[in-house]
Amino acid sequence: MNGRSLLSGLAAALLSVSLLAGCGGTKAVPSATTPTPAPAQQGKEQVVNLYSARNYPVDTVLYEEFTKQTGIKVNVVQGKAEELIERLKREGESTPADLFVTVDGGVLNNAKEAGVLQPMTSATIEQNVPKELRDKDNAWIGLSTRARVIAYSKERVKPEQLSTYEALADAQWKGKVLVRSSTSLYNQSLVAAMVDTNGEAAVETWAKGLVANFARKPEGGDRDQVKAIAAGVGDVAIMNTYYYGQMMVSKDPEEVKAAEKVALFFPNQKTTGTHINISGAGLTKHSKNKANAIKLVEFLTGEAAQAKVAAENFEFPVNAKAQKPEVLKSWGEFKIQHIDWAKLGTNNKKALELMTKAAWQ
Amino acid sequence: MAERAKLSRAIKKHTNGWLFIGLVGAAVILLPLFPIILSLFKAPNENWQHITKYLLANYLINSLQLVVLTGFFTVLLGVSLAWLVAAYDFPLRRFFRWALLLPLAVPPYIAAYTYSTMFSYTGIVQKTLRTFDITPNPKWFGVMSMRGAVFIFTLFLFPYVYLIARSFFERQSGSYIENAMLLGRGQGAIFFRVALPLARPAIFGGLALVVFEVLGDYGVTSYYGVHTISTAIFQTWFGMYDVDSAIRLAAYLMIGTVGLFLVERWARRNRRFSSSTSKMRPLAPRRLRGGWCWAAVLFCGGVFAWSFLFPVMQLGVWASWTFDSVFTPAFGELIRRSVSLALLATVIIMFAATVVANLHRTSATPFTAALSRWVTAGYSVPGAIVAIGVLACFISLDRQLAPLYAALGMGTAPLVLSMSLVMLVVAYVVRFMATGYNAIEAGFERVGTKFMEVSRTLGFGITRTFFLVDLPMIKGAVFSGIVLTFVEIVKELPLALLLRPFNFETLATRAYQYASDEKIHEAAIPSLLIIGVSMVAVYVLNQVGKEAKE
Numbered sequence: 001m002n003g004r005s006l007l008s009g010l011a012a013a014l015l016s017v018s019l020l021a022g023c024g025g026t027k028a029v030p031s032a033t034t035p036t037p038a039p040a041q042q043g044k045e046q047v048v049n050l051y052s053a054r055n056y057p058v059d060t061v062l063y064e065e066f067t068k069q070t071g072i073k074v075n076v077v078q079g080k081a082e083e084l085i086e087r088l089k090r091e092g093e094s095t096p097a098d099l100f101v102t103v104d105g106g107v108l109n110n111a112k113e114a115g116v117l118q119p120m121t122s123a124t125i126e127q128n129v130p131k132e133l134r135d136k137d138n139a140w141i142g143l144s145t146r147a148r149v150i151a152y153s154k155e156r157v158k159p160e161q162l163s164t165y166e167a168l169a170d171a172q173w174k175g176k177v178l179v180r181s182s183t184s185l186y187n188q189s190l191v192a193a194m195v196d197t198n199g200e201a202a203v204e205t206w207a208k209g210l211v212a213n214f215a216r217k218p219e220g221g222d223r224d225q226v227k228a229i230a231a232g233v234g235d236v237a238i239m240n241t242y243y244y245g246q247m248m249v250s251k252d253p254e255e256v257k258a259a260e261k262v263a264l265f266f267p268n269q270k271t272t273g274t275h276i277n278i279s280g281a282g283l284t285k286h287s288k289n290k291a292n293a294i295k296l297v298e299f300l301t302g303e304a305a306q307a308k309v310a311a312e313n314f315e316f317p318v319n320a321k322a323q324k325p326e327v328l329k330s331w332g333e334f335k336i337q338h339i340d341w342a343k344l345g346t347n348n349k350k351a352l353e354l355m356t357k358a359a360w361q
Numbered sequence: 362m363a364e365r366a367k368l369s370r371a372i373k374k375h376t377n378g379w380l381f382i383g384l385v386g387a388a389v390i391l392l393p394l395f396p397i398i399l400s401l402f403k404a405p406n407e408n409w410q411h412i413t414k415y416l417l418a419n420y421l422i423n424s425l426q427l428v429v430l431t432g433f434f435t436v437l438l439g440v441s442l443a444w445l446v447a448a449y450d451f452p453l454r455r456f457f458r459w460a461l462l463l464p465l466a467v468p469p470y471i472a473a474y475t476y477s478t479m480f481s482y483t484g485i486v487q488k489t490l491r492t493f494d495i496t497p498n499p500k501w502f503g504v505m506s507m508r509g510a511v512f513i514f515t516l517f518l519f520p521y522v523y524l525i526a527r528s529f530f531e532r533q534s535g536s537y538i539e540n541a542m543l544l545g546r547g548q549g550a551i552f553f554r555v556a557l558p559l560a561r562p563a564i565f566g567g568l569a570l571v572v573f574e575v576l577g578d579y580g581v582t583s584y585y586g587v588h589t590i591s592t593a594i595f596q597t598w599f600g601m602y603d604v605d606s607a608i609r610l611a612a613y614l615m616i617g618t619v620g621l622f623l624v625e626r627w628a629r630r631n632r633r634f635s636s637s638t639s640k641m642r643p644l645a646p647r648r649l650r651g652g653w654c655w656a657a658v659l660f661c662g663g664v665f666a667w668s669f670l671f672p673v674m675q676l677g678v679w680a681s682w683t684f685d686s687v688f689t690p691a692f693g694e695l696i697r698r699s700v701s702l703a704l705l706a707t708v709i710i711m712f713a714a715t716v717v718a719n720l721h722r723t724s725a726t727p728f729t730a731a732l733s734r735w736v737t738a739g740y741s742v743p744g745a746i747v748a749i750g751v752l753a754c755f756i757s758l759d760r761q762l763a764p765l766y767a768a769l770g771m772g773t774a775p776l777v778l779s780m781s782l783v784m785l786v787v788a789y790v791v792r793f794m795a796t797g798y799n800a801i802e803a804g805f806e807r808v809g810t811k812f813m814e815v816s817r818t819l820g821f822g823i824t825r826t827f828f829l830v831d832l833p834m835i836k837g838a839v840f841s842g843i844v845l846t847f848v849e850i851v852k853e854l855p856l857a858l859l860l861r862p863f864n865f866e867t868l869a870t871r872a873y874q875y876a877s878d879e880k881i882h883e884a885a886i887p888s889l890l891i892i893g894v895s896m897v898a899v900y901v902l903n904q905v906g907k908e909a910k911e
Binding site for chain 1: 408411415416477481482483484487488500503505506583584585586588592595596598599600601602604679682683745748749752753756759760775776779780858859861862863864865870873874875877878879880882883
């Protein structure tokens with residue numbers, strides 16, 4: 001053995017030992033100390049720490065308002081939901097986060113299943129938010145909802161032609177259906193809910209039929225589907241309600257014009273109800289500022305905050321007493337799909353499998 | 362006894378401060394990548410079959426297609442522009458020389474949103490056509506596709522190839538080209554037979570960055586509906602909630618890309634690309650005349666317009682629409698944070714990159730060769746995966762340090778390091794070693810080892826040789842590396858998103874906050890600020906380069 005390769009070998013061995021020591025045992029290392037939640041001391045700055053995957057600009061305004069009212073400072077790390085859950089999981093009991101906020105019932109349930117949340121109890125919250133818009137153990141509380149509806153061309157489609165999501169797979173829509181990619185969580189949740197109501201086999205056939213009706217390969221976001229209707233690429237699109245509301249007040253007059261060529265149809269009114277999804281907040285299992293966290297959720301589900309989110313973001317408030325903006329009122333009341341939110345999470349994998357099998361890109 | 366003496370001599374011969382610093386640096390960089398590789402040794406779970414059956418086959422083909430097409434076009438564009446600017450003189454040449462670097466300042470995913478909106482039904486192109494009563498088939502404008510993704514990546518990544526190739530042509534190839542001319546070679550033959558083969562290491566250095574960036578991208582491809590390996594990784598993680606399989610996929614991706622470039626290095630192992638003379642004569646540009654001159658201006662101008670001017674003007678219009686609702690004085694603070702964070706990380710990266718590159722050069726063993734490839738591996742997988750690796754290491758480190766924290770009265774089991782910017786800075790170093798390293802390596806390849814060997818023979822140590830002999834000769838490469846790295850970090854999103862402490866925002870995370878919710882008009886102001894900051898960096902590089910020349 002010559003000196004060089006010996007040295008290389010030595011160095012490699014050294015390196016791998018140090019690597020193993022540093023990273024190999026990440027998951028196995030138990031925390032030596034038991035956590036003692038720091039009691040809120042007098043004079044210490046009151047805070048509540050958020051890991052949030054909800055990126056509404058209005059949220060920042062609401063947090064500032066909350067601080068003004070209560071003196072509790074709101075600290076935020078914004079990120080993507082699954083990444084933040086992973087961070088919570090890895091931080092374990094040392095996590096500084098008190099609340100996990102995200103959009104999508106499936107993801108909220110996933111956080112619960114991952115064991116990073118705990119129930120929160122508050123009479124105010126229970127008053128503000130109806131039971132069906134909360135987790136059954138109150139591991140998370142709904143903050144706002146949105147419906148996934150069918151947008152259609154006012155010129156080329158009569159609303160009488162529309163009925164259900166299921167009917168979009170009918171031959172009459174061949175080459176006319178627009179929808180974004182199966183990577184979109186909105187689509188995954190819609191399909192996950194359908195797996196629950198219609199069963200796996202039916203959804204598989206439906207997904208194949210829908211893909212056969214696509215006007216083009218899925219691309220872009222929800223707003224892009226509306227533009228594609230306006231441009232005549234397709235006639236009907238699956239989209240979230242609030243994007244339509246936002247387009248109507250866009251700073252770009254062309255976007256407003258495009259949205260005006262399109263109307264919304266709330267499907268499945270005579271059957272299972274229109275699919276809605278939810279954004280919500282969950283108390284983290286190892287929260288150190290539990291009381292403050294609950295206070296913030298009480299504030300966010302209160303009338304004033306709810307009305308503000310509805311007005312700025314065109315989502316439906318969870319608090320029935322909250323004032324709704326004109327656009328939301330114009331859509332009227334509609335029958336919503338009642339589904340166990342946990343199903344969105346547990347069915348998500350199945351949904352994704354069915355979609356990829358159907359070549360829904 | 363003899364064996365022992367031999368061994369101690371061998372250790373003495375190869376052990377020095379450089380090796381020590383290099384190994385420590387490499388260990389820090391490789392540590393977070395280790396859990397990713399480790400995932401390959403765990404048994405795959407029940408999702409793996411679905412992934413390999415439905416996701417992988419198609420997405421692998423898409424990834425290959427995307428990489429090959431983008432690689433081809435970036436080299437075509439980058440090398441031809443570099444050659445044009447270096448070897449010829451034409452009006453506006455001095456402007457284009459640095460302006461063609463500016464596309465680097467535009468984050469590709471912002472460019473993707475901007476172009477798709479510009480070409481959409483409500484965008485400026487179709488709108489203008491409509492005012493002339495022309496209603497084009499909207500399918501002509503389908504940028505959201507494979508060709509659209511290739512278009513975006515080519516336009517906004519070609520400067521990697523351009524920068525490294527240009528500095529090679531300008532500084533290195535003068536004497537060869539003049540000799541070729543004296544020997545009666547035509548212009549075409551000089552380029553294809555002399556300049557291009559000599560520039561191979563430089564071109565591959567730039568190309569490697571392009572390939573890494575394309576493979577690791579999720580922003581552009583997911584928005585354009587192009588399903589690549591990255592899509593598979595995130596489908597597995599976000600859709601199937603299976604982070605282990607996602608990391609496993611990333612491990613394959615990482616091994617594949619690093620392996621690819623090891624093969625490239627191996628293929629040219631016996632060739633030397635360094636100069637044989639200490640007088641490195643810069644290339645004297647030939648003046649272009651007539652039609653060729655106009656063609657050169659149009660070509661450079663066209664590329665500049667599409668890869669910078671048009672999208673930036675469009676962002677400017679959107680910024681004016683949303684200025685009142687989006688702009689706050691707090692942006693000043695965001696700029697300060699983004700810049701100081703990027704500067705700090707860049708300094709560390711350049712230091713580590715120089716040490717490892719010099720180590721590899723001075724003691725070229727298979728070990729240092731592999732080490733030098735692996736320290737750049739963080740660039741070959743999606744940022745979010747690197748983020749998980751870094752997070753895992755820091756949380757584990759914090760756990761180890763818990764007794765120390767407790768002794769300092771910081772409470773029981775708090776996360777100190779992983780709640781600080783240290784974690785983010787280390788993550789930047791892990792991820793962006795490649796931009797710094799590849800630039801420096803290209804510089805070293807050009808210089809070769811002769812000067813160093815002479816200096817060592819004359820009795821200078823490695824360190825003195827490095828500062829007195831090597832560093833002045835690779836100065837240009839170091840500046841290129843600094844700017845490439847700085848600009849990358851200012852644009853960076855996934856690491857900043859996941860690893861930042863509370864309330865810490867950068868320009869990129871602010872842009873994301875809007876863009877993720879399809880609010881592209883609102884994202885214009887932070888995007889323009891990212892571009893502005895990066896522009897300043899590119900401009901400074903140009904000025905420093907000029908001074909170095911004079």
